[in-house]
């Protein structure tokens with residue numbers, strides 16, 4: 001009896017080893033982290049000048065070895081015995097995109113108010129939803145955010161900053177649950193106020209829902225203005241961001257009418273100007289204001305697709321870059337026609353060419369590829385972890401297929417990423433060493449189920465919006481916010 005049990009135990013061990021991914025000699029069977037070798041890549045954009053040619057650190061022909069959540073090695077003829085092999089013959093590998101400003105719930109209002117500018121769109125599609133009677137529920141918010149996360153994975157975004165409007169406590173829970181389930185690396189920017197109940201909830205959310213997830217980070221969101229309905233909350237949020245040592249994330253001069261709010265003066269008054277301040281849009285800046293932002297090392301999230309769609313204006317990107325302000329790219333939620341990061345890069349380049357009549361104006365192709373990856377990571381102060389394929393950093397990367405009809409043939413692949421790339425070219429997406437998209441398909445999710453849930457939520461919201469006989473204005477929004485969550 002004892003002998004039988006002994007034999008049975010040994011056989012079981014063999015079965016376990018033989019069934020381990022990577023075969024009997026895989027690292028995980030030997031106790032190391034599981035390894036993945038991305039082999040025979042035609043072109044690698046490492047974004048690390050120490051690893052390859054030029055500012056983008058380009059390597060023609062090479063391999064990338066992942067060990068667990070980390071990039072272990074990048075170079076030619078890497079040995080990965082026992083590693084799972086991903087054949088990347090003829091493919092391009094680069095870091096995943098870093099989306100520095102988005103509102104993921106807004107996929108629920110896609111197509112809403114497309115004929116309006118920023119203020120009209122907010123009045124028609126966003127502010128009415130701050131009424132608790134028609135605010136997105138936990139499940140509805142979850143559905144919208146989950147849909148957006150799939151859209152982001154599809155286009156190759158691996159880190160997203162979700163500026164959440166924090167409409168209700170339930171809204172926040174649905175938002176974060178979807179993010180936590182997505183597999184994406186994310187930053188949750190919670191829009192709060194000076195209401196003590198809101199501040200308590202922000203602390204609770206950070207401690208219980210964000211901190212336990214190693215892929216998640218917290219930010220404090222607010223709106224800058226000198227008016228008495230903005231300033232106390234801005235002060236409270238600036239103080240909270242400092243106490244938590246997290247970034248304060250605001251919309252700055254997106255629409256020309258926001259000049260009336262005196263936002264720079266307000267940010268100065270609450271002592272928020274500094275490297276922990278992230279400003280979305282920042283379109284209508286004066287020379288003096290650009291100099292202030294540069295002097296204080298304030299960061300900017302540039303949202304060119306949204307700025308076009310909402311008739312917001314064109315950011316003074318060459319002047320901002322010249323002054324030394326760090327800028328990342330962002331998709332900015334439902335204000336976009338798409339969540340397509342290739343479109344965002346194209347438009348960031350194209351808008352400046354169109355307005356300056358110069359084809360070599362900042363940002364160039366090289367500039368925008370860096371801005372979309374390492375530049376975004378620097379803006380978020382996450383560049384020690386992500387943004388380049390430097391060994392030791394997190395394994396967040398994408399594999400592009402340049403053989404598709406929209407991308408081939410090869411002339412200058414680096415330029416073609418910007419001018420020809422589409423989400424359909426993104427064949428694999430890895431975050432923290434885990435594939436979220438593999439061979440053009442989402443891993444572990446059924447998109448149809450998520451689309452169906454979002455459809456149901458959006459249908460309810462659309463009907464409620466259309467049932468309103470008037471739209472609320474910005475002053476009403478503040479009333480809702482300060483009434484507590």
Ligand SMILES: [Zn+2]
Nearest residue numbers: 163251280332
């Ligand atoms: Zn925004």
